[in-house]
Amino acid sequence: MFREWHDLRVIVQEAIETVAPLLDQRHLWIQVEENGDLPLLFVDRTRIRQVLLNLLNNAARYTDRGGITVSLQVREADVLLEVRDTGVGIAPEQLDIIFEEFRQADMTSRRREGAGLGLAISRRFVELHGGSMWAESQVNKGSTFFVALPLPWTSAESDALRQIPEL
Numbered sequence: 001m002f003r004e005w006h007d008l009r010v011i012v013q014e015a016i017e018t019v020a021p022l023l024d025q026r027h028l029w030i031q032v033e034e035n036g037d038l039p040l041l042f043v044d045r046t047r048i049r050q051v052l053l054n055l056l057n058n059a060a061r062y063t064d065r066g067g068i069t070v071s072l073q074v075r076e077a078d079v080l081l082e083v084r085d086t087g088v089g090i091a092p093e094q095l096d097i098i099f100e101e102f103r104q105a106d107m108t109s110r111r112r113e114g115a116g117l118g119l120a121i122s123r124r125f126v127e128l129h130g131g132s133m134w135a136e137s138q139v140n141k142g143s144t145f146f147v148a149l150p151l152p153w154t155s156a157e158s159d160a161l162r163q164i165p166e167l
Helices: 008-025 045-061 118-128 156-162
Strands: 004-006 029-035 041-043 067-074 078-085 132-138 142-150
Touching (some): 004 008, 008 041, 008 045, 008 078, 041 045, 045 067, 045 118, 045 142, 118 142
Parallel strands (some): 029 067
Antiparallel strands (some): 004 041, 132 142
């Protein structure tokens, strides 16, 4: 991983611009909500962008009408990123398996098929940043995927960063 200080809003905007043609093709809206001043995060921009692209692509693939909301919220120890869709949702008994490699929620549409690696890889990237990733969903009402990334001043790693002398 190659970590640097990045503005999560910029990474989100880049990911949205990348998936915009798919959203337009599917006639889906997208909106971004921010709650609080977002500090810079010490992240691997490529990996976090890949997580966002996966979540946005999945949301678009599993949403036939409506759209996607991306929310950014500063909490006490982390920044919470939510990707919420108005899609088909995931059955409760399948929420546990969607983050396993080569596993997917049981969907019948061929358009929605994939290798079953995106969420597993995404969760691993988030965990490598000291964060966590989970989902909530209701069938026929949509899904919300959550990514919690630690604030730089709350992780043990930041203690080490503070001790690096300036050159």
